[in-house]
Amino acid sequence: MRLDRYLSESGLFTRREAVKAIRGGLVTVDGEAVRDPSLKIDENAAAVEAAGRRIGYTRFRWIMLYKPADTVSTTDGDPRSVLNLLPAEYRSVGLFPCGRLDADTTGLLILTSDGATAHNLLSPRRHCEKVYRFSCLPITEEQRVKLEAGVDLSDFTSKPCRVTMADPEHGTIAVTEGKYHQIKRMFLAVGSEILSLERISFGGIPLDPSLARGEWRLLTEEEIGILETNGGQDAQP
Numbered sequence: 520m521r522l523d524r525y526l527s528e529s530g531l532f533t534r535r536e537a538v539k540a541i542r543g544g545l546v547t548v549d550g551e552a553v554r555d556p557s558l559k560i561d562e563n564a565a566a567v568e569a570a571g572r573r574i575g576y577t578r579f580r581w582i583m584l585y586k587p588a589d590t591v592s593t594t595d596g597d598p599r600s601v602l603n604l605l606p607a608e609y610r611s612v613g614l615f616p617c618g619r620l621d622a623d624t625t626g627l628l629i630l631t632s633d634g635a636t637a638h639n640l641l642s643p644r645r646h647c648e649k650v651y652r653f654s655c656l657p658i659t660e661e662q663r664v665k666l667e668a669g670v671d672l673s674d675f676t677s678k679p680c681r682v683t684m685a686d687p688e689h690g691t692i693a694v695t696e697g698k699y700h701q702i703k704r705m706f707l708a709v710g711s712e713i714l715s716l717e718r719i720s721f722g723g724i725p726l727d728p729s730l731a732r733g734e735w736r737l738l739t740e741e742e743i744g745i746l747e748t749n750g751g752q753d754a755q756p
């Protein structure tokens with residue numbers, strides 16, 4: 520693999536920054552200074568450092584995005600796609616969202632190019648927990664208990680979940696499934712209505728409070744590890 524590509528795929532540099540760093544003599548390969556961005560290296564064996572910092576090679580991209588309203592989670596060329604919030608170099612690495620959010624739903628969206636782990640996380644058998652903050656038409660304790668127990672939605676019955684109310688119109692809901700419009704449909708089925716919905720956690724990863732809507736960052740190694748392992752564990756409803 521070319522050295523400039525190796526650096527840009529680390530997620531720490533754009534391609535242009537990588538070329539500049541290499542030409543500027545900031546990059547070493549196996550301890551030797553190199554200035555040729557097209558130098559071919561073995562991505563699995565080379566020890567690459569930039570400004571004295573070891574740059575590991577990551578095979579897959581993992582991104583945390585704070586999805587704003589009026590964007591769609593699909594990656595099929597829709598101009599409202601969340602992909603358009605990312606820099607150009609991330610649009611061509613095969614990223615897709617781990618589960619979809621409705622256009623008007625905001626909050627944590629994880630995008631990855633690691634298809635196998637994403638598939639595991641999305642498998643209904645894995646019970647990956649998703650937590651949403653919501654506002655709704657006022658609900659009673661009886662309606663809250665019905666939501667938690669599971670609601671008949673004609674095509675399926677929602678699994679038991681956790682609903683915690685701050686007041687009759689605001690709360691959080693933790694679900695382990697992700698069917699189309701599921702939470703909105705659950706509230707309609709008990710005679711209420713969701714007015715706003717924001718995902719605040721996915722598979723044990725909370726939305727980073729330092730991100731503003733529309734902003735993103737790479738997942739840390741630790742967060743990727745949590746998704747690779749905890750995503751497979753049963754959540755406690």
Ligand code: URA
Nearest residue numbers: 621624700701702703
């Ligand atoms: N449930 C919904 O109804 N909408 C979402 O976007 C996510 C969960």
